[in-house]
Amino acid sequence: MVIVDNLRDGKAGPVFDHKGLFVGGRWGDSSDGSTIPVLNPATGETLCEVADGTTDDGRAAVAAAVAAQRDWARTPARRRSEILYRAYEAIVADVERFAELITLEMGKPLAEARGEVRYAAEFLRWFAEEAVRTDGHFGYTPDGGARAMVLSQPVGPCLLITPWNFPLAMGTRKIGPAIAAGCTMVLKPAPQTPLASLELAAVLAEAGLPDGVLNVVTTNRAAEVVEPMLRGGDIRKLSFTGSTEVGRLLLAQAASTVVKTSLELGGNAPFVVLDDADLDRAVDGAMAAKMRNMGEACTAANRFFVHESVVEDFAGKLAERMGALVVGAGMEPDSQVGPMIDAAGLAKVSELVDDAVSRGARVLTGGRVIDGTEIFGPVAAIQTFTDTDDVLQRANDTEWGLVGYVFTQDIDRAFAVSEALEVGMVGLNAGIVSNPATPFGGVKQSGLGREGGRYGIEEFLEQKLIVMPRS
Numbered sequence: 001m002v003i004v005d006n007l008r009d010g011k012a013g014p015v016f017d018h019k020g021l022f023v024g025g026r027w028g029d030s031s032d033g034s035t036i037p038v039l040n041p042a043t044g045e046t047l048c049e050v051a052d053g054t055t056d057d058g059r060a061a062v063a064a065a066v067a068a069q070r071d072w073a074r075t076p077a078r079r080r081s082e083i084l085y086r087a088y089e090a091i092v093a094d095v096e097r098f099a100e101l102i103t104l105e106m107g108k109p110l111a112e113a114r115g116e117v118r119y120a121a122e123f124l125r126w127f128a129e130e131a132v133r134t135d136g137h138f139g140y141t142p143d144g145g146a147r148a149m150v151l152s153q154p155v156g157p158c159l160l161i162t163p164w165n166f167p168l169a170m171g172t173r174k175i176g177p178a179i180a181a182g183c184t185m186v187l188k189p190a191p192q193t194p195l196a197s198l199e200l201a202a203v204l205a206e207a208g209l210p211d212g213v214l215n216v217v218t219t220n221r222a223a224e225v226v227e228p229m230l231r232g233g234d235i236r237k238l239s240f241t242g243s244t245e246v247g248r249l250l251l252a253q254a255a256s257t258v259v260k261t262s263l264e265l266g267g268n269a270p271f272v273v274l275d276d277a278d279l280d281r282a283v284d285g286a287m288a289a290k291m292r293n294m295g296e297a298c299t300a301a302n303r304f305f306v307h308e309s310v311v312e313d314f315a316g317k318l319a320e321r322m323g324a325l326v327v328g329a330g331m332e333p334d335s336q337v338g339p340m341i342d343a344a345g346l347a348k349v350s351e352l353v354d355d356a357v358s359r360g361a362r363v364l365t366g367g368r369v370i371d372g373t374e375i376f377g378p379v380a381a382i383q384t385f386t387d388t389d390d391v392l393q394r395a396n397d398t399e400w401g402l403v404g405y406v407f408t409q410d411i412d413r414a415f416a417v418s419e420a421l422e423v424g425m426v427g428l429n430a431g432i433v434s435n436p437a438t439p440f441g442g443v444k445q446s447g448l449g450r451e452g453g454r455y456g457i458e459e460f461l462e463q464k465l466i467v468m469p470r471s
């Protein structure tokens, strides 16, 4: 496949090779022959067409995962670990190629795409290391009458559904632990950004992953393809990253066959700057928490709460930094802010700004004052506070609870506010919280379960008890 010639600053040539469904180790077309155009958000041009999987294709992918499950669960952990490690090495040896692909299909600047590739690869390395550490337990029952053994076993075939904002990393964050745990899987990537997932499948196959362990179904018919999978009874685990709205829907579908479910959903992150904060550090943190991935991150700071006594300074510094950012197509070397994913994403962000302005917001370089909506774009709205209890109440007054940010130099207040925020993660004087070695996830309607860290693999394991009387 040749991705159209004019998208790499005039450099022609094939960039990526995979655009079919990947089922049972084979690349193929959709069963009805239909395809989805993949667009470059910077230009609106079509990069290529990928297969548009049907309900039957989804069923075939589940069947392939089911067929591979028994042998894969019995495959030694060391071997699973080595496959992950080889894939990790292949990706880090090829950062530039993956980064270009991500920039082309998703729009983020190349520098950020390179960061995503390294971050994504780290999940494979981390779970290569975890694969060999799924310990069980042996002991005697308290009355001494029986031996109790607890084994960790793979949960079974998994359905993994990912969004478009981190096309590679959202995949490896699920695939890494699933492979490590001994699960087989069907991955359904977002239709806007299927190419990174297809290329990842090729790398894993090359690294020795047996046929059927990972199946990839690209589709523009998510509802039609996914619901039968969840209701069919063969899928034993759903791991979803995306909006809260879709997460709720899938949780209800998963309930029909009591599928073990992890959800990484939307955020509405508060960013709290107390009056004693180091403002330069807070502005650095704000730039990372707000502008990383053009604000198209679930961890993006959504609501800035700045103490009244420092708000002018903070806002002035932040506006200056934001105003200096270079906006441009992600493939342009100087670009720091790429395009929104699509016209709908752009329209949503513009509407939020217009609405805020119509309601009296003062625009420095951008702003919004609406509560209850995930922005998912580069808009930073600042509100003030004077009382810490009041700001905590406002910060927690949302159905979401993914992450919060706190900036202060007082250690007692730092802990008090971090402990009181109703979130799964806190950036304490830090604008980025994600790391493959630490648990990522939210409370309230931001999700269920954790990805990464020691906990990530647990989501793909079940404990089995074997009891044997002592004679």
Ligand code: NAP
Binding pocket: 161, 162, 163, 164, 165, 166, 170, 188, 189, 190, 191, 192, 219, 220, 221, 222, 223, 226, 227, 241, 242, 243, 244, 246, 247, 249, 250, 263, 264, 265, 266, 267, 297, 298, 299, 374, 376, 402, 442, 446, 447
């Ligand atoms: P989305 O609309 O919920 O879509 C996510 C995925 O779900 C896509 O692959 C999508 O495919 C699929 N999907 C949508 N409707 C479905 C249905 N009825 N049945 C089965 N699958 C369905 O979210 P998005 O716009 O791609 O991503 C942005 C959201 O993800 C934001 O809310 C963001 O906060 C969240 N996010 C959360 C995390 C986290 O770790 N907490 C990380 C990144 C992003 P289609 O596009 O074909 O519908």
